[in-house]
Amino acid sequence: REDHSLIELIDFATFSSPQSFAAFVASKRDGTQEDSRSSWCCCGQTFKEHSAIHKHVARTHDTEIQQLTQATYKCLLNQLEEEPEAQQLNERKSRPVDICVWIPETGHTSEEQLQKYCGPGTVLLYYHYCQLEDPHVICAWQKALCEKLHLTGKVRVATEGINGTVGGTNMATNLYIEAMCSHPLFKMDKEDFKTSDGGAECFTDLRIGVYKEIVPMGVDPDVISYQLAGVHLEPEEFHKEVEALLAEGDSCSDTILLDCRNFYESKIGQFTRCLAPDIRKFSYFPDYVDQNLELFKDKKVLMYCTGGIRCERGSAYLRSKDVCKEVYQLKGGIHKYLEQYPEGFYRGKLFVFDERYAISSNSDVISDCRYCSCPWDKYELCSTQFCCQLVLSCPSCRQNGHTACCPTCQTKGQAKSEASPAVLHHKEECECTCGRPRIPQDV
Numbered sequence: 001r002e003d004h005s006l007i008e009l010i011d012f013a014t015f016s017s018p019q020s021f022a023a024f025v026a027s028k029r030d031g032t033q034e035d036s037r038s039s040w041c042c043c044g045q046t047f048k049e050h051s052a053i054h055k056h057v058a059r060t061h062d063t064e065i066q067q068l069t070q071a072t073y074k075c076l077l078n079q080l081e082e083e084p085e086a087q088q089l090n091e092r093k094s095r096p097v098d099i100c101v102w103i104p105e106t107g108h109t110s111e112e113q114l115q116k117y118c119g120p121g122t123v124l125l126y127y128h129y130c131q132l133e134d135p136h137v138i139c140a141w142q143k144a145l146c147e148k149l150h151l152t153g154k155v156r157v158a159t160e161g162i163n164g165t166v167g168g169t170n171m172a173t174n175l176y177i178e179a180m181c182s183h184p185l186f187k188m189d190k191e192d193f194k195t196s197d198g199g200a201e202c203f204t205d206l207r208i209g210v211y212k213e214i215v216p217m218g219v220d221p222d223v224i225s226y227q228l229a230g231v232h233l234e235p236e237e238f239h240k241e242v243e244a245l246l247a248e249g250d251s252c253s254d255t256i257l258l259d260c261r262n263f264y265e266s267k268i269g270q271f272t273r274c275l276a277p278d279i280r281k282f283s284y285f286p287d288y289v290d291q292n293l294e295l296f297k298d299k300k301v302l303m304y305c306t307g308g309i310r311c312e313r314g315s316a317y318l319r320s321k322d323v324c325k326e327v328y329q330l331k332g333g334i335h336k337y338l339e340q341y342p343e344g345f346y347r348g349k350l351f352v353f354d355e356r357y358a359i360s361s362n363s364d365v366i367s368d369c370r371y372c373s374c375p376w377d378k379y380e381l382c383s384t385q386f387c388c389q390l391v392l393s394c395p396s397c398r399q400n401g402h403t404a405c406c407p408t409c410q411t412k413g414q415a416k417s418e419a420s421p422a423v424l425h426h427k428e429e430c431e432c433t434c435g436r437p438r439i440p441q442d443v
Contacts, residue, residue, distance in 0.1 A: 020069040025057055025250045078410040099141040103148060104179050113171040114150045121199020122173040123153075123354065125335060127163040127214060127309040128186050129226045135159055135210045138185070140298060142208045149175055152203035153354075160221045162186070163309055165353065167202040190303055194307055194335035202354040217313045228304065230315035230327035237336045240331045241302055242345045254325070256296065260285060260305040260314045261351070267363035268358060268367045268377040269334075269348030271304065282310055286317050287439045293323055295442055300326045306350065308333040349377050357390070369394040371402045382430070384390035384409050389430050405430055 028040040039046055040053040043060065047053040057065070106114070132138055135157045142155050146166060151173070153166030166176065173195075181188050213221055233241065245255050259266045259276040264278035275295075276287050289296070301324050303311045311329035321325050330337060334350050342361035349358040357379040369376040369392055376394040383403035391405040404410030409430050 008081065020065050020072060021057065023028070023067055024061065024068060025053055028053065028057075029425075030190075047238050070216065072301065088149075097392065099137065099144055102141050102183055103145050104182075106148065106175065109171055109175070114169055120197070121201070123165065123167040123196050123198035123202050123352075123356075124173050124176065125165045125194040125307045125352075126180070126188070126192055127161065127237060127262075127312075128180075128188055128192065129214075129312065130185060132157070132159050132161065138162065139208055139210050143206075145179055146177065146206055146208065149173075150200060151176060152200045152206045154203070154206075155208040156211050157209070158211050158214045158221070161214050161316050167198050167354070168200045172200075194332065194339075196335075196352070196359050198354070198356060202356055204355065213313075215309045215313055216283055217280075217285060217310075217317070219286055219313070221313075224313065224317050224320055226312040226316055228316035229312045230301075230319060230329045232331040233302075234329050234331055235340045238302065238304070238328075238337065239341055239344060241328070242271060245302070246345065254298070255300045255302065258301055258303045260303055260310045264379075265306070265351035268379070269346065269350050270366070272345050272347060273443065274304075277442065278437070280438075282314075284439060285314055286312075289318055289321065291439050292442050293321060297323045298325050300324070300328075302328050302330075304330040304334060306333050306352070307335050351379075351415060359368055367392055368408040369397055370405070371397040382409060384412070387430050 025040065028042045030039045030041050030046070035224060039048045041047075042053065042056060045056070047056060139155075139157045139308045142157065142162075142164075145151075146153070146155070149168055149172040151166040151168040153164065155162065155164035155166065166173070168176070177190055177193055180186055180193075181190065213219075217224075241255075242257060245252055245257060257271055257274040259270055259274045260282070261276075262280055262282065263276070263278045264280075266274070268278055277285070279285060279288055296318065301315075301318065303315050303318075305314070306312050308329070308331060311333070315327050315329045318324060334346055335346065337346060338350065338361040347364040348366040351358050358377070365375040365377045367377045368374065371393060374394055374396075376392050379390040379392060380398075380403070382389045382391050382405040384405075387405060388410050389405035389409070391400050391403070402410075
């Protein structure tokens with residue numbers, strides 16, 4: 001490598017001076033000539049012959065030629081110095097990574113202790129922001145790790161970090177936490193994981209993939225980074241802030257308690273006196289902020305979500321608008337808050353993105369049946385095969401056949417089912433969602 005660099009420098013010393021001379025002469029060419037004849041303008045003179053301009057430059061501009069040569073030399077020297085570093089980086093990227101070193105030894109554990117339905121289980125919820133040079137390697141490691149531990153769930157990996165929720169036996173989830181905490185890239189603590197009763201049966205399968213964002217807000221992480229997030233408040237601090245807000249009552253007009261989740265989440269559980277935007281996806285949140293900026297002007301904003309990750313990007317986006325007085329977020333989300341304050345200011349159930357749909361810490365029911373309006377907060381999937389909306393339908397209404405997300409959907413579903421039961425496709429939206437504005441105006 002050093003011999004090769006030396007040859008390049010010798011070649012440069014041999015040919016750079018003539019090249020610099022030629023470049024200087026070319027810079028003096030008169031570009032206004034419309035015919036094929038060339039001329040050169042330098043020092044107030046016009047030269048129509050190659051020999052004439054060459055003689056002039058050689059006699060008059062020797063100093064400039066030397067300076068140009070030296071500048072070119074330094075540029076090449078810098079490139080040669082940077083090449084080994086770039087080469088080492090490329091070699092690191094191309095070098096195969098042994099992901100087995102990141103998978104815990106399970107020789108001391110029986111296979112039965114890891115099996116899907118063996119004893120009590122746990123569902124983990126976590127995220128961690130950090131720079132990952134090769135997310136595909138982390139993705140492969142996660143697949144191997146989860147399969148070995150018989151875990152199910154969903155894990156998103158990106159260059160900005162990792163976000164996941166997995167379920168399995170208590171032994172399996174403990175080993176998973178140990179593996180994550182011992183990985184040199186993440187350096188996580190056990191406190192970074194939120195736990196709830198459940199298991200592998202809470203998910204239908206295992207889905208792990210590489211994405212642009214670890215939480216889908218729809219904004220490039222390079223443009224709005226999690227590093228711009230608001231101030232993190234521990235559950236105790238957040239509790240005191242909400243307590244002070246409620247104590248002031250309607251007289252408090254400079255603070256907003258903002259729920260960053262989707263409408264179907266806040267419908268069954270929320271903090272008292274919060275603003276819960278009627279949005280269907282987190283990717284609508286940036287548009288909601290943009291169309292309701294006046295609402296946040298000069299306000300102190302207290303944000304919260306399920307586990308904290310949506311607040312990381314959501315608060316960063318809100319702060320980027322430079323309209324709020326202060327922006328705070330609940331560290332660890334509702335999950336961590338309920339661990340300390342099960343009977344606190346969060347009332348109702350906590351929606352979760354698995355087959356359980358919700359977990360509870362208090363007995364309050366804050367939502368109603370879709371059909372009879374009696375208190376009810378247990379979601380079921382719409383019974384119409386082609387729809388994937390959630391519905392709140394009490395046992396009495398379900399017995400009467402009200403099992404779809406809306407009457408229109410149920411009627412349409414019955415007709416399609418009778419016509420062609422084998423050709424059905426799931427829809428993300430339904431007719432009942434059309435009556436809800438995509439971006440509500442709450443100003």
